[in-house]
Amino acid sequence: FFDVGSTSVNVLDAPGHRDFVPNMIGAAAQADAALLVLNASTGEFESGLSGQTAEHVLVCRCFGVSQLLVAVNQMDAVGWSQARFDEVVARIAPMLKQAGFISPPPIFVPISAFHGTNLSPASITAAAATATAAAATE
Numbered sequence: 551f552f553d554v555g556s557t558s559v560n561v562l563d564a565p566g567h568r569d570f571v572p573n574m575i576g577a578a579a580q581a582d583a584a585l586l587v588l589n590a591s592t593g594e595f596e597s598g599l600s601g602q603t604a605e606h607v608l609v610c611r612c613f614g615v616s617q618l619l620v621a622v623n624q625m626d627a628v629g630w631s632q633a634r635f636d637e638v639v640a641r642i643a644p645m646l647k648q649a650g651f652i653s654p655p656p657i658f659v660p661i662s663a664f665h666g667t668n669l670s671p672a673s674i675t676a677a678a679a680t681a682t683a684a685a686a687t688e
Contacts, residue, residue, distance in 0.1 A: 583617035626662040
């Protein structure tokens with residue numbers, strides 16, 4: 551549990567590995583909102599996109615989740631490349647729209663969880679301060 555302003559948040563972790571799909575279904579059934587973490591590393595994002603990512607997105611929508619925050623992780627591994635961030639967003643956005651994540655539209659946030667960069671307003675660095683960046687907890 552943690553608090554963001556006047557909102558209490560209970561986090562239910564559902565890893566992307568296929569062995570944890572039952573956990574993901576249980577978490578989605580209880581969720582009001584979802585956090586989709588994508589790996590920006592070259593090859594990793596593409597692998598996830600053709601694997602569990604689509605399944606998790608559809609399961610969330612099937613259980614009524616309508617609010618989605620997309621954290622594009624490991625941006626430090628791609629040198630905080632705005633082009634790579636834009637590519638990830640451009641490739642995942644149609645899938646999210648097709649699944650029904652339209653209103654409100656998903657929010658995309660570039661992060662580096664390993665370094666804790668862009669996870670809170672105090673952790674935004676110059677490299678992470680792109681036009682599309684907002685802290686994940688906002």
